[in-house]
Each structure stands twice: as structure tokens, then as C-alpha cells.
Amino acid sequence: MRKLFIPFIVIVVIGIFTSLFVVEEGNRGIVLRFGKVLRDAKDVPRVYEPGLHFKLPLIDSVKLLDARIQTMNNQADRFVTKETKDLIVDSFLKWRITDFSRYYLATGDGNRANAERILNSKLSDRLRSEIGQRDIRDIVTDSRGKLMQDVRDALNKGTSDTPVPVDPANTELPTDNKLPLANANSMAELGIEVIDVRIKQINLPAEVSGAIYQRMRAEREAVARRHRSQGQEQAEKNRALADYLVTKTLAEAEREARMTRGAGDATAARLFADAFSQNPDFYAFIRSLRAYETSFSGGNDIMVIRPDSEFFRYMQSPVPAPRK
Structure with a gap:
């Protein structure tokens, strides 16, 4: 009797495990009995929600469907x-x-x-x-x-x-x-x-996109050439204007410099004239010294002139002869 009890328990345990099935969250289950869908009382296929369910062992099979x-x-x-x-x-x-x-x-x-x-x-x-x-x-x-x-x-x-x-x-x-x-x-x-x-x-299809890209490239190149020519034209205008302004500025600067130089020379001449007019003998002496310096600065200068010339009068006597 005990020998029959153990196999009976094993069969019952196997039957319980094979009659249970679990439908996991995110799935739904449909039971097939002899290959046909198990239906409810209204003859509508029965759908099992997530959880633990029972089926007939060795007769029913479960088909899981993804509900996600x-x-x-x-x-x-x-x-x-x-x-x-x-x-x-x-x-x-x-x-x-x-x-x-x-x-x-x-x-x-x-x-x-x-x-x-x-x-x-x-x-x-x-x-x-x-x-x-x-x-x-x-x-x-x-x-x-x-x-x-x-x-x-x-x-x-x-x-x-x-x-x-x-x-x-x-x-x-x-x-x-x-x-x-x-x-x-x-x-x-x-x-x-x-x-x-x-x-x-x-x-776009490859054959269409290729033609479109070629047309777009040609259009962009035409626009680039137009902008480039406009830029070159504007550059030439800017260069010409810059050259004109440089020439004009230099000419005005040269004119101002010459006017300033002339005014300075006139002022210097007037100051010299005013200074030397107060003592003509001193002016004559200074002019003679400058002439000596200029004439004899070379070291190899040869002058053909009479010794009693007016040019050497300050070399002969530091006191100038009285004016007649």
C-alpha cells in the first residue's frame, strides 16, 4: 500500500504543477484544448489576465500574447x-x-x-x-x-x-x-x-536629388560669381578713392609745408636782418668767418686771389678799416 502511495503523490504533484500556468505582467494568455481555443459560456475565446491560472494537464496548452x-x-x-x-x-x-x-x-x-x-x-x-x-x-x-x-x-x-x-x-x-x-x-x-x-x-530619389544638387550648385556658383564681380568692382572704386585721397592729402601737406617753410624763412630773414642791422660790422665779420670756413674746410683748396683782397681783410687785421 505504501509502495502505491508514493507514486500517487508524485503523480498528484506533477498534475498540480502541469495544471498551473502563470501569465506575466505585460502578457495575455489564451488556452488551447486539443489545438482549439478554449471559449467561455458566450462562445467567445477566453483571454487570461496576468496572474496564476489553472488548465487541464496534458490536454490544454497556453499561447501567450504580448500586450505591450x-x-x-x-x-x-x-x-x-x-x-x-x-x-x-x-x-x-x-x-x-x-x-x-x-x-x-x-x-x-x-x-x-x-x-x-x-x-x-x-x-x-x-x-x-x-x-x-x-x-x-x-x-x-x-x-x-x-x-x-x-x-x-x-x-x-x-x-x-x-x-x-x-x-x-x-x-x-x-x-x-x-x-x-x-x-x-x-x-x-x-x-x-x-x-x-x-x-x-x-x-528625394537619387536620380532626382543628383539633378537638383547640380542645379543648386550651378545657381550658387552664378551667385558667387556675381558677388565676386561686384566685390572686385567695389574694390577698384575703393582703391581709386584711396589713391585720390592719398594724392590730395600729400599735395595739401606739401603745400602747407612749403607755406610754413616760406613763412619760417621769411621770419628768420627778418630776424637776421633786424639783428644785423643793429651792427653791420659784426654782420660783415660773421659772414667773413662763414666764408672762410666754407672755403678752407676741404684742406686741398686752391684760391687764386690777391692777398690784399677784401676777402682777407679780417685775416690781416681783426679791426676792420673805417668805412669811407
């Missing part, structure tokens, strides 16, 4: 504006699951890759439609915020008022009890809510 906000990077694609101009737009989208049972059915066992594939297709379609209604200026300016809001609202609400049932393709669930109707063009069809749509980068 997801980010999907959309591959850069070419779009045509209202002006029939091509743009390369790189964008991303944030989304989360709001209806886990619908999401599980619509994406095929809650496959995220299927959900993002559908999201990517619908996002590209909406961006193509919205960008096609706007010109480049509206897209790259503040109106871009309105564009992203319109895309988000169109994804969440859809573009048609005709509701259709969810297609249960790729699932093994019976189709006689379907989920509530949803707009075929909205994300509610997938049980998804689009939180935000953002445009990361807007570029």
Missing part, C-alpha cells in the same frame, strides 16, 4: 506627391493589441509577423493616399503632423463604413460563432490599435 506597445519599422518606399514628385519616405508605427481573441483569430495563432505584414501593407496604402493629396511643402513643413494624424485615424477607423466579419483563415476554429463585425479597412479587424505613426526621414 510594439514598434514596427516600415521599409523606406517611394511615394508620389500631389505635384507628381517622387519622395522616398521612411516611417515607423507603434501599435498594441486591444482585442486578444480577435487578434489571435485574425493573425493565425497570434503570429506577430502576420500582424506586422498586414500593418505594413495598410500603412503603405494610407501613406500613399495621404501623400498623394499633398504637395512637398505640406509634407516637409508643420502640416506633416496633420498627415501622420490622418494616417493613424484612417488605420484605426478604416475608410469604409461597411463592416465585414473577421476571416478565420489559417485557424482551426469553427466558423458558426463569429466575433462581432468590424470595419474591413480598420485595425479593429485585427484586434489592434495604432498608437502613433511617425515619418523618420524624407528624401
